[in-house]
Amino acid sequence: METLVVPAGEGHAFAVSEGQKVRVITPKGQQSADFFACSAGDTSEWLSPPHTWMPTRSLHPRVGDVFLSNLRRPMLEFLEDGADGLHDFIIAPCDAIRYRQFGVEGHHRSCAENLVVAMRELGHEITAGPLAVNFFTNTVVEDGFIFSTPASPVVKPGGYVLLQACMDLTCVVSSCPYDLEGPGWAINAPGGPTEIHVELL
Numbered sequence: 690m691e692t693l694v695v696p697a698g699e700g701h702a703f704a705v706s707e708g709q710k711v712r713v714i715t716p717k718g719q720q721s722a723d724f725f726a727c728s729a730g731d732t733s734e735w736l737s738p739p740h741t742w743m744p745t746r747s748l749h750p751r752v753g754d755v756f757l758s759n760l761r762r763p764m765l766e767f768l769e770d771g772a773d774g775l776h777d778f779i780i781a782p783c784d785a786i787r788y789r790q791f792g793v794e795g796h797h798r799s800c801a802e803n804l805v806v807a808m809r810e811l812g813h814e815i816t817a818g819p820l821a822v823n824f825f826t827n828t829v830v831e832d833g834f835i836f837s838t839p840a841s842p843v844v845k846p847g848g849y850v851l852l853q854a855c856m857d858l859t860c861v862v863s864s865c866p867y868d869l870e871g872p873g874w875a876i877n878a879p880g881g882p883t884e885i886h887v888e889l890l
């Protein structure tokens with residue numbers, strides 16, 4: 690087993706072979722992990738939440754779901770949920786534009802930037818803006834509106850998900866750097882982002 694440590698607010702890219710299992714863990718709890726995946730042979734084929742929820746009919750990832758690509762091919766199966774179902778399919782990854790719109794001046798790390806930097810380390814230049822499955826992100830859909838809830842329930846320390854690859858993949862996990870208090874989106878625990886662990890089994 691190989692363990693990767695994704696530092697707080699940063700990203701990490703790694704290869705996953707067909708049949709291999711991936712465990713993503715929030716050691717301290719309440720830390721969103723944006724999970725990106727593309728076909729190892731074609732970086733224009735990405736894991737796509739909207740394509741996935743069409744057959745599953747669920748706006749939240751659930752055990753047994755098969756995450757699909759933008760070409761509707763099976764990419765990963767969701768095998769185990771050690772985080773009580775607190776995951777999100779809806780929110781687009783944070784990016785520099787969004788932080789500017791929130792009033793942040795100067796540079797702020799983002800999941801979109803973490804994706805580009807991590808993929809560049811493996812020799813891939815990402816110019817599009819793929820979506821992600823947001824593990825450990827507590828969103829609630831009510832009457833057609835979406836909310837994020839900072840209070841109970843929260844993802845406990847050691848919360849995890851276990852996935853299995855259906856094809857050879859290149860994956861990126863971003864420890865979401867979101868740390869704003871004003872905009873009404875409580876994505877991570879107060880006190881700033883914390884690290885994410887990835888185990889390749």
Ligand SMILES: [Zn+2]
Pocket residue numbers: 723782783799800801864865866867
């Ligand atoms: Zn983010």
